[in-house]
Every structure is written in C-alpha cells, then in structure tokens.
Amino acid sequence: MPRPRRNPALPVFVGTTVLAFAAVVLAAFLLPDRVPTHFGGSGAADDWSSRAGALTFLSLLTAGMTALFAGLAWWMPRVGWEWVNLPAKQRWAELGLQDEVRRRLRTDVLWTGSAMSLFEIAVTSAVVDAARSGTDRLPGWALVAFVVWLVVFVGYAASTPLRYRPPAG
Template sequence: MTTTRSAADDARDLPAEPTAPWILVLAGGVVLLWLGVLAWQVAVLPERVPTHFAADGRADGWSSRNGALAFSALIPLLVVLPMPVLSRLVLWAPGQINAPNKQWWTATGPRLRRFERLMREDLWLITTVTLLLLVAGQVGIVLAARSGGDAMPTWILPVALVVFLVAIGAVMARMFIGGRYAAQPDLD
C-alpha cells in the first residue's frame, strides 16, 4: 500500500528555518520592557487604579490594583505573545491560508517551510508593535495613578497610537509591497 505525501507532510518533516536574529532581539527587548513596566506597576500602583480615560485624559473608570495588574500581565500573555505560534497553522492547514502566491508557496515542502518562517517573522513584528502599544498604556496608567489627579498625560496615547500605526504600516509594506511573498528562486 502506497501513501501519497502532501507538501505539508514534507514541510513538517523539515527543520524549522530560524527566525532572523534582529527580530528576536527586538521582540526580546520589548518583552523585557514590558516585564520592567509590570514590575514597576507592582511596586507603585495604589489600591484604586484609574484604568479608563476620557478624551481629555481624565479617569472615568477605575479598577483594583490586582485587577489592573492582572490586565497588564494576562492580555500580553494570553492574547499578544502567542501570535507568532499561529504561523504553525501554515504547516497543518495550508489550504486555509490566504496569501500572495498561495499556489506557489503551498506546492512543495521546502516552500511551505519557508512560508511558515516568513509568517512567523511577520507575526513577531506585529506582536512586538502591539506589545509596545500596551506598554504605553500601562505607563500612562501608572502616571495617572501617581499624579494625584487621576489624569493621564494627554500626549501618551496619541503618540503611542501614531507609533503603532506607522510601525504596523511598515510591517504591512514589508509584507506586501516589498515582495516578501514573491516566488523565491532558491526554492525552485
């Protein structure tokens, strides 16, 4: 009895291509920054913490210290940091991906393995940028809690959002305009 192997079967048997070191250094640095801000929050947050703010920067919603700390720890751990693992879906359900040159990328195991690395790297960049946005919010919450007036500096979130949008735009341009997902001659 013969079995036919799929490109996904072949790809899963190949060793993973390593993530670019600069991406891992960048992601690791932002994770360390997040952990540092989390430690700062543990050290300085009062029992009542402003956690929601009106457009003028004044608090209009509060949480307990433990609630604010849980949000600061759990959202990155449960939602943001697992994002790069989603690239593994490429190896288990390649027919479900929607990407430029899908037919080319899913035709052979080596191509699919490379595609998984490209997706993993892009997801790490998106994760890093998203985590930076959350860290900015955490810093704003600490500053508001320590201000005595429960007001966040009005520049923090607009600046963080602009940085986030520019960085996400750069990642998207790298993915789709820069030819990152074009056919790669070394895999023909």
C-alpha cells in the same frame, strides 16, 4: 555549506516580552490603591479600579498576548498549506517554497507580537503616569506613542504584498 539565516525577530520578541512583564512588575510598586483604568476621548479617567484589579488586568493582558503570539510562532512552521492565504500562493507552491512562506509567516507573527508588547509597555506606563499624576489624565506622550505605533504597525501590514512577492524563477 551556508549558515542558516538568523531571525532577529525572535530575540526582539523575547526582549520586548520580558520588558512588558517588567513594566507590570514595576507598576506593582508604583501604582496607588486607586488606579484609573479607562479613559475618555479627552484623556480624562472615567473609570477606576483597585491596584490589584489593575495589576491583574495588565498581567493577564501581557501573559495572554505573549501566549497567543508565542503559540502562533510555534504553529507557523507546522501550518498546513491549505491554511495559508497570500498573493501568488500557487507560484510559491510551484517553486517548492512552502517552507520559506512558513518562515516568513513566523517572522511576521514575531514582529507583530513584539509590536504588541511595546504597546502593552506603553499602556502600562500611561496607566502608571495617570495614576501618579494626581490628575487621573493620560499623559500627553501616550497619544503620540499610540499614533507612532499605529503608523508603524499599519505600514508594516501594508508592506505585506512586497514581503510576499514570489521570487522569479
């Protein structure tokens, strides 16, 4: 009997989520009392918050995104077929592969959740860097990190038709 395939997306999701929470905990020790929390197009801060306010926001953002994607990952194997929308949906059903589609959807949710955790780590790190820089400006790496994250994320989304091509048969 073949072993079931392991899904690498789950440990990556758990790992990136733990790192996102660790970044917030580390920020609690590194942030000054006054924290830049909003930045204009030039990267300069245009709004500030207290350390407690910034940490509350970062904690709620991280916890909320984690709960959202963990909940969606739990729901995907249980989702009713009528809620699934993908190319060639009828073909997947004719082949009796609805559970395979649900497995792929769960994997996509976990990868997306991991990407969001990485984004949260970058945001937390950028806020800490800006607050500690003395200039209240986003660091130069923040824009590069965002562009790389966006290109990878959009590329993954654009590959959806390839990942959901029904098998021949």
